[in-house]
Amino acid sequence: MKLSDYLAxxxxxxxxxxxxxxxxxxxxxxxxxxxRNPNIEYICTQHEQAAAMAADAYSRVTGNLGVAMATSGPxxxxxxxxxxxxxxxxxxxxxxxGQVARSQLRKKFGVRQLGFQETDVVNMFKGVTKYAKLVExxxxxxxxxxxxxxxxxxxxxxxxxxxxxxxxxxxxxxPNDLIGFNPKKPKTDFNDLENKIDKAIDLxxxxxxxxxxxxGGVRSSNSxxxxxEVVQKLNLPxxxxxxxxxxxxxxxxxxxxDFGVAANRAGNFIVQNSDLILAIxxxxxxxxxxxxxxxxxxxxxxxxxxxxxxxxxxxxxLGLSVxxxxxxxxxxxLNVFNKKIDKLKTKNISSWVKKIAEWKEKYPICLEEYxxxxxxxxxxxxxxxxxxxxxxxxxxxTDAGSNLTWTMQGFKVKKNQRLFSAFNHSPMGYSLxxxxxxxxxxxxxxxxxxxxxGIQMNIQELATIKYHNLPIKIFxxxxxxxxxxxxxxxxxxxxxxxxxxxxxxxxxxxxIDISKAYGIKxxxxxxxxxxxxxxxxxxxxxxxxxxxxxxxxxxxxxxxxFGRPIEDxxxxxxxxxxLENMLVKPLKQ
Numbered sequence: 001m002k003l004s005d006y007l008a009x010x011x012x013x014x015x016x017x018x019x020x021x022x023x024x025x026x027x028x029x030x031x032x033x034x035x036r037n038p039n040i041e042y043i044c045t046q047h048e049q050a051a052a053m054a055a056d057a058y059s060r061v062t063g064n065l066g067v068a069m070a071t072s073g074p075x076x077x078x079x080x081x082x083x084x085x086x087x088x089x090x091x092x093x094x095x096x097x098g099q100v101a102r103s104q105l106r107k108k109f110g111v112r113q114l115g116f117q118e119t120d121v122v123n124m125f126k127g128v129t130k131y132a133k134l135v136e137x138x139x140x141x142x143x144x145x146x147x148x149x150x151x152x153x154x155x156x157x158x159x160x161x162x163x164x165x166x167x168x169x170x171x172x173x174x175p176n177d178l179i180g181f182n183p184k185k186p187k188t189d190f191n192d193l194e195n196k197i198d199k200a201i202d203l204x205x206x207x208x209x210x211x212x213x214x215x216g217g218v219r220s221s222n223s224x225x226x227x228x229e230v231v232q233k234l235n236l237p238x239x240x241x242x243x244x245x246x247x248x249x250x251x252x253x254x255x256x257x258d259f260g261v262a263a264n265r266a267g268n269f270i271v272q273n274s275d276l277i278l279a280i281x282x283x284x285x286x287x288x289x290x291x292x293x294x295x296x297x298x299x300x301x302x303x304x305x306x307x308x309x310x311x312x313x314x315x316x317x318l319g320l321s322v323x324x325x326x327x328x329x330x331x332x333x334l335n336v337f338n339k340k341i342d343k344l345k346t347k348n349i350s351s352w353v354k355k356i357a358e359w360k361e362k363y364p365i366c367l368e369e370y371x372x373x374x375x376x377x378x379x380x381x382x383x384x385x386x387x388x389x390x391x392x393x394x395x396x397x398t399d400a401g402s403n404l405t406w407t408m409q410g411f412k413v414k415k416n417q418r419l420f421s422a423f424n425h426s427p428m429g430y431s432l433x434x435x436x437x438x439x440x441x442x443x444x445x446x447x448x449x450x451x452x453x454g455i456q457m458n459i460q461e462l463a464t465i466k467y468h469n470l471p472i473k474i475f476x477x478x479x480x481x482x483x484x485x486x487x488x489x490x491x492x493x494x495x496x497x498x499x500x501x502x503x504x505x506x507x508x509x510x511x512i513d514i515s516k517a518y519g520i521k522x523x524x525x526x527x528x529x530x531x532x533x534x535x536x537x538x539x540x541x542x543x544x545x546x547x548x549x550x551x552x553x554x555x556x557x558x559x560x561x562f563g564r565p566i567e568d569x570x571x572x573x574x575x576x577x578x579l580e581n582m583l584v585k586p587l588k589q
Contacts, residue, residue, distance in 0.1 A: 024071020052082020
C-alpha cells in the first residue's frame with residue numbers, strides 16, 4: 001500500500017477523527033490519503049499556527065491525540081508556537097510535516113539549503129517535543145509512528161513530530177514487512193510509593209492548617225475523577241492551579257480556588273498561612289509561588305508529587321524548601337493514597353476551616369463597588385455574569401494577558417465544565433483556533449474569550465469558523481491595547497506607554513466591521529446595562545462575536561508586584577489589616 005495511506009489508517013486506529021491542516025507541495029500525499037479515508041476528516045485552517053493550536057485543544061478535550069499537518073519550510077516553522085503550547089502544558093499531540101524528497105536533502109552536501117522550501121525541521125523542534133524524527137526509510141514508518149504515539153502519551157505527555165519527505169510519503173510498502181516499536185514500559189515501585197505515602201499521611205495527621213494543591217498533572221494523567229474522590233474523602237481545603245481550575249466546581253465547600261501572582265487574595269492568605277502543603281501534579285512554578293520561591297508557604301511542611309524528576313530536583317536550587325519529594329505518576333499516587341486514607345484521622349481543623357470561610361467572604365474577586373461602573377464594562381462583573389449564564393458541561397477557552405487573568409480570577413466553574421488556555425506558553429491568539437479544535441472534538445458550542453490584541457494574531461480563523469458554521473461564541477474583551485503590559489509600564493516606567501495602545505503605535509481596528517466582512521453575526525456590550533446580552537450571545541445557534549468594551553487602563557486586581565511574597569498583592573491592604581491576616585510571622589517589609 002501507499003505509505004501515506006498507511007499513515008491515515010494508523011491515525012484512525014488511534015481513535016483520531018479529525019486532523020487540522022494547511023496543504024502544500026510537500027504534504028499533498030498525506031492529506032490526500034486522509035481525504036480518501038472515510039473514518040477521518042481533514043479541517044483546513046488559515047494558518048499553520050492555528051492548526052497546531054486547534055490540535056492542542058482537540059487533545060485537551062478528548063484526552064486523546066490531537067493531529068496537525070503542514071508542508072515543509074514555512075509551513076512547518078509556522079507550527080512552532082502551537083507545538084510549544086502542547087510541550088509546556090504536557091498535551092499529547094502529533095505533528096506531521098512534509099519534507100523535500102530525499103535526493104534534495106541538504107545534509108549530504110553541507111549547503112544551507114538544497115531543496116525548495118527545505119528547512120531542518122527536526123533539529124528546530126527537538127527542544128519543544130518529546131520526539132522529533134526525519135523518516136528516511138519507508139520501512140521504518142510503523143516504528144516511528146508507534147514510538148511517537150507511545151512517547152506522546154506516556155510519562156509526562158507532550159507533542160511529537162515526524163518529518164516525512166515527499167518521496168517517502170508516496171512510497172509503496174508492505175505492512176506485513178514493517179517493524180514495530182516495543183517499548184520497555186517502566187514499572188512502578190509500589191513499595192517505595194507506599195512508604196512515601198505513609199510518611200505523607202503521618203504529616204497530615206499532625207497538621208492543623210493543611211492545604212491540598214491540585215495541578216495540571218491531575219488533568220494530563222486523566223486522574224480528575226480519582227482526585228475528586230480523594231479530596232472529598234479527606235475533606236481538607238483544596239487549592240487549584242490554573243491548569244486544574246475546572247477539576248472542582250466553584251461551589252465545592254472546601255475549595256479555596258486559585259493562589260499565586262494573579263489570584264484571589266483569600267487563596268493567597270490561606271496557602272501562605274498553612275502548616276502543610278500536599279501538592280499533587282504541579283511543578284509549583286513562579287506564577288504560583290512568586291519570583292522569590294523561598295517565601296512560598298514558608299512555615300509549611302511541603303510534599304510534592306510529580307512524575308518529572310527534573311522538576312523535583314529544581315527546588316533546592318531555587319531556594320524552595322520541600323520536605324518530601326514523591327517522584328511517581330499522579331494516577332498511581334492517587335489510587336494508592338485513596339486506599340489508605342479511609343483510616344486517616346486528622347486533627348480537628350474546624351478553626352482553620354472557619355478562618356478560611358472568613359477570608360473567602362471578606363475578599364471576593366468581584367467587589368460590590370465594581371458593579372456601579374457607569375462607562376464601559378468591568379471585567380470582573382462581566383465574568384460574574386458569564387459564569388451565571390454558562391451551563392454545566394460548557395467549554396470555556398480563554399486567551400492570554402489580561403483577559404486570561406480576569407477569566408481565571410473571576411469565572412466560577414460549574415460541574416463538568418472545561419476551562420482552559422495554553423497556560424504556560426500563553427501566546428496571544430490561542431483561544432480562537434483552540435475553540436475550533438474543541439468544537440470539532442465535541443460537536444458542542446464553545447465559549448471563546450479573547451482580547452483585542454490576541455484576536456489580531458489569528459483573526460483569519462474567523463473564516464474557518466464561518467465556513468464550518470461552528471457554534472463558537474466569541475467574547476472580545478476590548479480594552480484598546482495590551483492592558484497587562486500597560487500595568488507593568490505603570491509599575492516600572494511611571495505609566496510611560498510604549499507599543500501598547502493606539503497612542504503609542506498599536507493599531508486597533510473596528511472588529512464589528514471585520515466580523516461582518518467574514519459573515520459572522522455581531523453584538524456589542526458597552527456598559528453594565530447591556531450585560532443581558534451575554535445570555536443572547538450564548539443562546540445564539542451559530543458563530544457570533546460580541547465586542548465587550550473595557551476601560552483602556554483597567555487593571556488586574558489583585559496582582560503581585562515584583563519582590564513581594566504572594567500574600568501581599570496590589571492594591572495593598574493597610575498594614576494593620578494585613579498583619580491581622582497573618583497567622584505566621586510576616587516578612588520584614
